[in-house]
Amino acid sequence: EMMAAEPFRIKMVEPIKTTTKEERQRKIKEAGYNVFNLESKDVYIDLLTDSGTSAMSDNQWAGMMLGDEAYAGSKNFYNLKDAIKEVMGYDYFLPTHQGRAAENVLFQLYVEEGNYVPNNMHFDTTKAHVQDKRGRPVNLVIDEAYDAKKNVPFKGNMDIDKLDNFLKEHSDNVPIVLLTVTCNSGGGQPVSMENIKEVSEICKKYNKPFYLDACRFAENAYFIKLREPGYADKSIPEITREMFSYADGCTMSSKKDALVNIGGFLAMEDEKLLDKAKVLGVLYEGFPTYGGMAGRDMEAMARGLLEVVEEEYLQYRINQVNYLGEKLKEKKVPILEPVGGHAVYLDAGRFLPNIPKDQFPGQALTVALYEEGGIRGVEIGTVLSGRDPETGDHDYPELELVRLTIPRRVYTYRHMDVVAEAAKIIHDKRDEIGGYKFTYEPEILRHFTARFAPV
């Protein structure tokens, strides 16, 4: 049938301005060659993150006018409760100011010193919060996840045998099992329903709580609908409710698949767990019917949760990200396959093979994208990975990537064309690109505030 355009029309625009190449070369030098130090006004197309960068709908903006800012019992809390029940099936939740705040509460409840926390792949904050409780994050994703050229439909899957063997050996030192949908650190790759079910069965076998990291749950559901036998005729809410039915609960950053700019929650089936979580919620987030958010934020979130599972929105969203990936492949620019749900990941390792890992090829490509096109991507490689606490050397990851993260309902296809064109120009002159060294390297989470210089 006819191809579909965007399932919305534009009612308001936020002007962005282009800059000149020499302006950008000056700005990035002043920023210590770290795009996190750039001002938004100096960025033309901002692909740093899909977190908190979505455009809200008129329905959500209308909700912002309906904030019930009561300290306790806000009606927006109950609207959010209904939306979570509708989309996830959970009866209980603790609102938090964003996803990592939900991780903080959950891991304080479960993780003790020396514990292992298995996940397909931990995102940085999930890893950091497990470590903050002196636990040890463990990635048990399938091996294919580390092969950027391998195009398999559910690259975010947990390796079931690895999980079973790990629990066989370490069961009494594992307080909880996580599964991240989609798998951000592995390229925004989905997890199949079958895999979610299998992880659930293993957790029951070893009597372990099983939680989803649900940031991008709607995109995951859409991939299940597209790729998994038996789901083509199911609605997205039917698929999302089935996904969550296998888990005991979830952490959620609503800044992704709830289409809002701030907010999150910890949801669960067990009311007793909520009572424990509330104690920490009061301490870290605020009274348990607002959790660090204004009533209006919760209203926008409730409406966003119902919008994000609409099929025509997800079709547009996934197709736009895929379009950028296809454009880059046409131009022979190396990317991680298959294209993820929220981002295209440039394979900087293959793009700049002559730059050694300790001169940060991902960082070099990120800087080049900004200089060439005013485009802000983000390095997901050695810089992000940090140093190995035992050896003190860089904790080299398998892949050196640059994530081009597409905000939801913000950029047009023409912006995607500009990004692909800039990447091609850089690719044609890739032999001219050199590596970088630290001029300032912070102790923890160095990627946010580090400063570099060309070697």
Ligand SMILES: CC1=C(O)/C(=C\N=C(/C)C(=O)O)C(COP(=O)(O)O)=CN1
């Ligand atoms: C899979 C996953 C994430 O991707 C995540 C945040 N992601 C960011 C900020 C990103 O740029 O990918 C978080 C933390 O959410 P938060 O940024 O605190 O709302 C948890 N899990």
